[in-house]
Amino acid sequence: MKNSYRVKNKLTLLIVITFSYLGFAQITDQEQIKKIYDTALSQGKGYDWLNYLSNQIGGRLSGSIQAQQAIDYTKAQLDSLGVDEVWLQPVMVPKWVRGTPEFAYFETTPGVTTNVAICALGGSVATPQQGIKAGIIEVDGIEQLTVLGKDKIEGKIVFFNKPMDPTLINTFSSYSNCVDQRYAGALEASKFGALGVIVRSMNLRLDDFPHTGSMSYGDQLVNERIPAAAISTNAADLLSTSLKLNPEIKFYFKQNCKQFDDVQSFNVIAEIKGTSKPDEIIVFGGHLDSWDLGDGAHDDGAGCVQSMEVLNLFKKTGYKPKRTVRVVLFMNEENGLRGGNKYAEVAASQNEKHIFALESDSGGFTPRGFSFDSTDKDFEKIKGWKSLFEPYLVHYFEKGSGGADIGPLKNEDIVLAGLRPDSQRYFDHHHSENDTFDQVNKRELELGAASMASLIYLVDKYGF
Incomplete structure (x- = not known):
């Protein structure tokens, strides 16, 4: 009888401890995500970066002088964040010129x-x-x-x-x-x-x-x-x-x-090394090239600066990822996908293990959620994080595609994802003269960056 009582007490204590731990983990996630959003909305750098890309450099067609200026500028900004490594990955790209x-x-x-x-x-x-x-x-x-x-x-x-x-x-x-x-x-x-x-x-x-x-x-x-x-x-x-x-x-x-003949260009890459699982890579990014009409603010300057912002937010909030988190600003998505293909080719040749890839290439509008190219099992796990995004109205989670630049990474071991902003105005600007910086809302841009950083935080913490 006494032993039965002790066993029952131990079970009760175990249940209490288990639920206390789960509650603590949930609170910790909520606090970290709130810290990410608060920092993005008060100390973010992405809007200023986009201002420079758009208004000082302008349209960044592959192979152009402007594309190279954007490479130099974004590399310098990533260097200034104090991350572990920043480098350029050479890639040959087509060069097409509009003329008069x-x-x-x-x-x-x-x-x-x-x-x-x-x-x-x-x-x-x-x-x-x-x-x-x-x-x-x-x-x-x-x-x-x-x-x-x-x-x-x-x-x-x-x-x-x-x-x-x-x-x-x-x-x-x-x-x-x-x-x-x-x-x-x-x-x-x-x-x-x-x-x-x-x-x-x-x-x-x-x-x-x-x-x-x-x-x-x-x-x-x-x-x-x-x-x-x-x-x-x-x-x-x-x-x-x-x-x-x-x-x-x-x-x-x-x-x-x-x-014209192909010319050399570069993907811009930066990373923070993981503290305990550095061989597992989480990659995220957008494409640095744009069309020559307008200044490519929504397509895809916004996605690039949001991705750069993820590293900035991790540094500012003091979060040290367990896995290696890597931003890639891909070159030549618009007329060739050479950057995405080159990145995947090099990753395969070096036997890198990518567990998750996220792309922002749908404009800098209000984020609504994410789409995921994953197994049903992994998607069920991802859906368990949905409630953490509800306070920010970013809880539209669906099975779907990731993005063009990360598509070449697809295999049975990786989950691909795409940031999904509200798309109703996107094609008003897409590939046209009015894809300009003044059409981007600062707060919406920052919310998108915070959403990306929060999802990457969760993937880093829990894996698949």
Whole structure:
């Protein structure tokens, strides 16, 4: 009887101690995360870093002088944080230059013209020096080319006018559903004898900003390639309406872009070594390159400075990670993904063990949560942290993709994740002239950095 009483007391004590420990761990996590958010909102450096990247350097197209200036600047800032190591990782990148500003109009009757806003798509060839003037035919996506056939397309300019679907709340899904016309429209239209292509900008808003973006000719011979340009959404609607009234409209456009040989560039990398598990690596970052229109503040200057801020927040809050935490500012996401591929290649050659990778490449808007590319078992563990983010309204956790630059790291042992800000305004700015610093809200940017640091803290503490 006495032994039974003792056993019962010991069990009760064990249960009390266990629940006390769990409660203490939870409180400790809450306190550390609050410290991270408080520090980000009161002592963050990211907004100032972004100001310099945007307003002193500007658009950072791969292979450009501005891209190299951004490399030098971010490396210097990371050096100033007093982390364990900062280095540059060489990578060869494509060099494409836009040239003098593009010009376009449509002609309803001889001598009666209306100018429209266009910009060359990244990687496009130039028009002939005198430009191209021809009849224009509107299509609602690549698949319609086959329906129309060569007889109706040959010798004309193809106008791809499939809009982003406004009914999809996830604007990235809307983007994915129609971006093929931008990426492969010129290649496909050339097979039917088209002289060039004009593509509706990937933008949910009606405005006068044409949005560039990468396009590809695949392995097509250079002399078979046709020029491709984006047209603003307002101009696309005007052109479409005008074509309905007069199908004989002529379209003229001129662009002077050029592709050069590859040049050397760099990924910018910095890390804090883990105290007890330094061989396990947690990597996070964004892409340092941008398009040459605007200054790349949202895409992806914001993601870069948020990622740099994670190291700053760990230093300022005194958190010493158990695992190695590493920031990578990838080069050439926009028109080649060379930086992401090079990083993964080097990591594999050095047998590095990456357990987690997080990317911020969806703009500097209010953070809502994260998407995770993981096993069901790991996702269940991650969902257990969701309540810690509820006080900050950053508790949208879903299975999904991580990010383009970290994608090459994917294997069965790593969890990939992406920061998910509110995306409703993202495509208003994406790849366009109005992706500028003044469109970024300081507080929203800082909340995103704090959210990333908090998730990385939890992964570092508990692992998978």
